[in-house]
Amino acid sequence: xxxxxxxxxxxxxxxxxxxxxxxxxxxxxxxxxxxxxxxxxxxxxxxxxxxxxxxxxxxxxxxxxxxxxxxxxxxxxxxxxxxxxxxxxxxxxxxxxxxxxxxxxxxxxxxxxxxxxxxxxxxxxxxxxxxxxxxxxxxxxxxxxxxxxxxxxxxxxxxxxxxxxxxxxxxxxxxxxxxxxxxxxxxxxxxxxxxxxxxxxxxxxxxxxxxxxxxxxxxxxxxxxxxxxxxxxxxxxxxxxxxxxxxxxxxxxxxxxxxxxxxxxxxxxxxxxxxxxxxxxxxxxxxxxxxxxxxxxxxxxxxxxxxxxxxxxxxxxxxxxxxxxxxx
Numbered sequence: 001x002x003x004x005x006x007x008x009x010x011x012x013x014x015x016x017x018x019x020x021x022x023x024x025x026x027x028x029x030x031x032x033x034x035x036x037x038x039x040x041x042x043x044x045x046x047x048x049x050x051x052x053x054x055x056x057x058x059x060x061x062x063x064x065x066x067x068x069x070x071x072x073x074x075x076x077x078x079x080x081x082x083x084x085x086x087x088x089x090x091x092x093x094x095x096x097x098x099x100x101x102x103x104x105x106x107x108x109x110x111x112x113x114x115x116x117x118x119x120x121x122x123x124x125x126x127x128x129x130x131x132x133x134x135x136x137x138x139x140x141x142x143x144x145x146x147x148x149x150x151x152x153x154x155x156x157x158x159x160x161x162x163x164x165x166x167x168x169x170x171x172x173x174x175x176x177x178x179x180x181x182x183x184x185x186x187x188x189x190x191x192x193x194x195x196x197x198x199x200x201x202x203x204x205x206x207x208x209x210x211x212x213x214x215x216x217x218x219x220x221x222x223x224x225x226x227x228x229x230x231x232x233x234x235x236x237x238x239x240x241x242x243x244x245x246x247x248x249x250x251x252x253x254x255x256x257x258x259x260x261x262x263x264x265x266x267x268x269x270x271x272x273x274x275x276x277x278x279x280x281x282x283x284x285x286x287x288x289x290x291x292x293x294x295x296x297x298x299x300x301x302x303x304x305x306x307x308x309x310x311x312x313x314x315x316x317x318x319x320x321x322x323x324x325x326x327x328x
Contacts (some may be wrong), residue, residue: 057195071309
């Protein structure tokens with residue numbers, strides 16, 4: 001009896017060890033080397049929010065677009081060099097991703113406090129959590145210990161980052177390719193409870209959807225009229241619309257209620273609810289009726305996304321300037 005229970009305990013311990021070593025990240029990574037890392041990051045973002053209500057959404061998007069390409073390695077932050085093209089100029093990111101200046105401000109503050117310690121990849125993960133919690137959303141223990149890449153992958157950014165117009169099955173496949181499931185997809189899409197999108201990303205739904213000569217039938221008529229005013233036919237593609245028309249700067253579960261009311265801004269948003277027979281529909285309904293369930297799922301899915309293929313140990317480096325590889 002004694003030996004079998006000892007075996008069970010050993011097996012559980014080994015399983016935990018395997019899980020831990022698989023990610024090789026932990027929430028206390030900087031406890032001794034940079035104990036104030038979270039508050040330093042949070043303070044810079046709070047400052048930025050004073051003059052830019054979009055910045056929280058912009059920062060979480062950087063983490064998302066980073067993790068889907070070669071893992072969460074801050075490759076998205078690198079400017080191009082003679083040896084590689086920048087992910088910043090990939091189609092999903094060009095004239096779209098923003099917040100790089102705030103990341104630089106965070107890095108400067110951290111270098112002043114604990115030089116050479118905190119990676120740019122971890123900055124993106126911590127900034128995502130701070131952006132959500134400062135906007136009224138959940139908090140979670142961010143797992144840390146990522147290191148920074150020595151290169152970027154523009155081709156990977158073009159092929160791996162989900163597009164708002166490519167359809168639910170393709171997007172589901174892209175999430176699956178990085179180990180994220182349907183629940184992760186719906187939960188993480190809920191980040192569109194704040195932030196903005198440019199007209200060019202959804203104007204195709206407003207006038208001539210998929211060549212039909214008519215608007216996307218899954219947009220409510222009143223919302224359609226509002227969006228057509230914001231984005232007139234042949235108007236500027238860079239005009240901004242709120243992703244969540246009800247509470248545009250608050251992190252809450254209204255995004256999912258909007259989908260139920262046919263008020264998803266992007267095709268990729270509305271398809272989560274309007275695709276008949278999809279497993280996503282019941283998850284949208286659950287999150288719409290229970291904000292706590294959404295917050296818990298969102299926090300776990302952010303941890304899952306943050307665990308995608310990190311560089312750890314002696315791989316990569318700790319960049320001193322997030323825009324460039326050390327010594328370049």
